[in-house]
Amino acid sequence: MKRRIFALFAAFILLLTCVIGCENVEYIDTTSVEESSQNIYEKLESELPDISGDENGNPIERTFTIVTDKKSVFYNEESTSGSVEKAVEARANFLQDKYGATLDVKQKGSSAVASELKTALESGLEYADMLCISAKETVKLQISGLLTDMNTLPDFNIESAYFDPNNAKNLATNQTLYLLPDATAQVYEDAYVMFFNRDLVNTKAGKDPETLVMQGKWTWDSFNEIARASAPDVYNKSIAELETDIFGYAAYFSEGVFPYVMWVGTGSKVINNNYKNPVALSMSVEEITDIAKVLKNIYNTKGRYPLVKNETTSAFESGRVAFLCHRLDYFYALRDGTTKGANYGILPIPKLNDSQKGYHTMVSSEARVFSVPKTVANNSEEDRRFVSAVISATCASGRETVKKAFLNHHIALYLNNNAETVMFTTILDSITFDFANTYGDAISSIRRPTTTAINDYIEFGSALNTSINNSISGFNKYCEDNFN
16 A cells, blocks of 8 residues: 555656746745655655554545535546646545545535535435535535534544644634635635736836745735836826726725735734634724725725726736736636736735735635535444544645645646746745635624625725624624534
8 A cells, every 4th residue: 555655646746846847947945845755655644543444454445425516626527637637636546545435526516515415414314424615605504504513523633734724723613613624625716816917017116026025025015106106197197087097906806805805915814713712803993993094095096997807807908907806717817828928927915014924815715615514423433533534634635735736737837937936836825714704705793893894994984993893792692602
């Protein structure tokens, strides 16, 4: 078994090294990429839980059923691309060798999952070992009482490194965990990033945004300065011409999303420290206001293109918007193989200021997460230990393969130079799930005093203290009744 796993990872690491070793990629620290496959195997072997095998100690062959809204995340299909496909294949083989797990992947829509899971639970039937659907829909399943607290699974430890503990803790609700984010779910396409038009962005003052990112000085102030220098006319106009003027920046999404993307980019959390603690607001109204005021001054400028969605992307692609905030999957539309694609660069969301440690890239609530259906709670202890072990191994092997494969796939197909590789790596390393955004999209009592209050203040000038104070009692009651 060890030889087979070693061979799989050796081949995979060779693939990664070849791709990363391509010309003009010199800023990447390849230490982790070039780590020997033997070390990777030994690390996984020592960290992962053991389960009983047959009389010879070999793993017992068992089916592990996954219900997901995207089958290619777990099973090779024509839609799975490049080196990501190799990572998915290596992971499936690892699960087979380590625990005898044969993946049975079923693709279903979220509404079907909710209906079928409810029926199975009422009938005392088995449904699946693990779910992988959007965070927003997973929260709805939790609200409906259809999920198992993963902390109750044998040998499950949220603080294990292979679970991406920081993001896992971001989504914990005191002593419970129902949503498990991980690299293997390939959430990267759902991250919010900043695109820019190289032909419009004014770098004459030495403010190149890619350089600023690498220096840790890509802040909302520097963003605002470059945006104003790139579209000076529209900032000085009383009334802008939407069809002809050049704008400093725009955001694709519907109203009420971009302000909170800005907020999360500052590293500020309205709800924080909710792992093993009561779910509550972690910032005072005064603290929230001080940060939101900075963002409001940037958001409410004449240089922001006021339309959204198709009108916004059309203006950006026609060369009339310098910066565009959009989800990462828009990158593929920009890099469609034409020479024009190189005109568009990619950046993380700016920091609040120079002293902020690291960048923070908020993930959409549409990103997929892992969860365990409540039907598993009725299984035998042996079966539950199997589920726990395979989920752990799925996350562990994914952290060594899928994330790197995703990056290298983009180095080979979409990224043009050193700086872009650094930008992309920085974005992947800064991805974060925000509790208020993830849960608030499905629970109005969470949304009103958090995302809605901040969005309304930045976008419309609504009083933060009024918005929060008017809804805090409902928020506290919901949290006390459901989380604490």
